[in-house]
Amino acid sequence: MSPVAQPITLPSDGDHSGRDLGEQELELVRQVLATGTLFSPKGTYVARLEKDFAARYGVAHATACSSGSAAVHCAVAAINPNPGDEIITTPITDMGALTAILYQGAIPVFCDVDPDSYNVTAETIACRITKRTRAVVVTHLFGIPCEMDPIMDLCNERGIPVIEDCAQAFDATYKGKPVGTFGKIGCFSFQQGKHMTTGEGGMVIADDPARERRMFLFVNKAWGYGDKNADHYFLAPNYRINEITGAVALAQLAKLSGVVARRRASAARFTAKIVDIPGIMPQKRPHHCDPVYWKYCVNVDESKTGVGLTEIAAGMRAAGIFAAPRYIGKPAFECQIFRDKVTFGTSSWPYTDASRAGLPPVDYDRNNFPGSIKALSQVLVIPWNEFYTDEHVEYIADQLHAAVLQGVPAK
Numbered sequence: 001m002s003p004v005a006q007p008i009t010l011p012s013d014g015d016h017s018g019r020d021l022g023e024q025e026l027e028l029v030r031q032v033l034a035t036g037t038l039f040s041p042k043g044t045y046v047a048r049l050e051k052d053f054a055a056r057y058g059v060a061h062a063t064a065c066s067s068g069s070a071a072v073h074c075a076v077a078a079i080n081p082n083p084g085d086e087i088i089t090t091p092i093t094d095m096g097a098l099t100a101i102l103y104q105g106a107i108p109v110f111c112d113v114d115p116d117s118y119n120v121t122a123e124t125i126a127c128r129i130t131k132r133t134r135a136v137v138v139t140h141l142f143g144i145p146c147e148m149d150p151i152m153d154l155c156n157e158r159g160i161p162v163i164e165d166c167a168q169a170f171d172a173t174y175k176g177k178p179v180g181t182f183g184k185i186g187c188f189s190f191q192q193g194k195h196m197t198t199g200e201g202g203m204v205i206a207d208d209p210a211r212e213r214r215m216f217l218f219v220n221k222a223w224g225y226g227d228k229n230a231d232h233y234f235l236a237p238n239y240r241i242n243e244i245t246g247a248v249a250l251a252q253l254a255k256l257s258g259v260v261a262r263r264r265a266s267a268a269r270f271t272a273k274i275v276d277i278p279g280i281m282p283q284k285r286p287h288h289c290d291p292v293y294w295k296y297c298v299n300v301d302e303s304k305t306g307v308g309l310t311e312i313a314a315g316m317r318a319a320g321i322f323a324a325p326r327y328i329g330k331p332a333f334e335c336q337i338f339r340d341k342v343t344f345g346t347s348s349w350p351y352t353d354a355s356r357a358g359l360p361p362v363d364y365d366r367n368n369f370p371g372s373i374k375a376l377s378q379v380l381v382i383p384w385n386e387f388y389t390d391e392h393v394e395y396i397a398d399q400l401h402a403a404v405l406q407g408v409p410a411k
């Protein structure tokens with residue numbers, strides 16, 4: 001455990017050093033270009049991608065879309081809330097997963113998270129359910145599955161559909177079953193930093209043909225392709241991907257198992273090297289799950305490390321490891337969009353929807369989210385990558401040891 005004087009350069013998911021984009025992608029893109037068809041409704045590559053993705057997850061249907069945000073938007077649209085209905089979700093997530101709710105005229109109702117897993121739980125969801133609840137979105141944060149059994153028991157009992165946001169959790173399993181297949185709809189992102197990437201892109205999966213049909217229509221301006229008397233059936237955007245993106249995604253999908261296996265193996269080696277650091281605890285996870293380490297997160301207990309989270313992160317950054325003393329700077333409900341209800345014009349709709357007259361205001365008070373506040377104050381987010389070698393893992397572990405030791409009072 002000797003900190004290296006010369007920082008080493010780690011593979012990064014921002015460029016070729018940490019992304020496997022090469023001959024397989026090029027070959028499929030070449031094939032697409034040779035067809036001369038880039039428009040997916042007339043092509044075969046996006047269709048193949050959807051078929052392969054669905055088969056991989058053992059579900060009946062998958063629909064490709066232009067981003068992970070679009071995927072969540074499709075899922076919410078498939079639920080088809082009425083204006084002013086509520087969708088329960090986490091305040092620790094990407095904004096794209098939240099604006100989707102507002103765009104469909106529904107209101108994000110945040111529930112707290114477990115401070116050590118950063119994930120929502122059945123208990124935190126239960127106390128946010130009201131007569132207006134139309135769906136629950138669970139996010140498997142950083143690739144660690146939520147505790148799904150009690151969540152599914154609760155929501156099934158109440159007849160509330162669950163949407164799983166798996167943007168960070170490709171191939172993560174809970175009791176041997178992939179996340180994304182517990183709820184009614186699973187959502188994925190192909191953004192640059194995800195387990196598979198097309199720069200931008202996404203996918204939704206579902207077993208229920210009615211919901212899948214609605215999602216298919218939603219990405220297609222609700223045009224009924226192939227129908228006898230096709231029409232634009234309802235309000236919907238164009239969230240399609242083109243055939244080139246489909247080709248890249250097909251090649252990436254073929255690599256996904258390898259990516260996940262390598263991330264798991266290097267994360268296991270890292271865990272073994274850091275278990276003995278006082279005050280450092282890996283992100284909590286259900287025992288019966290197999291996470292996929294989008295990032296590797298640890299909780300920092302400053303009373304035991306004797307050094308602050310910010311200083312630890314700074315120590316690691318000085319060594320070339322872009323660890324962050326936070327994930328998002330603040331819980332989502334403290335962002336201006338929610339705090340000041342900045343939505344459509346000056347209306348603050350759907351918060352002001354007439355159907356909500358007499359209802360109490362939505363609770364965006366940090367005092368009622370102790371788990372989320374604690375989670376954000378103790379999480380150290382360490383970048384993780386499928387190209388990490390044993391040497392990289394050892395280096396990161398050494399630098400974490402060194403960053404923590406700088407705060408241990410001399411004897």
Ligand SMILES: Cc1ncc(COP(=O)(O)O)c(C=O)c1O
Binds near residue numbers: 096189200
């Ligand atoms: C949990 C989660 N949900 C949704 C999204 C939105 O995905 P995209 O950036 O592809 O729109 C992200 C992206 O980072 C995410 O991490």
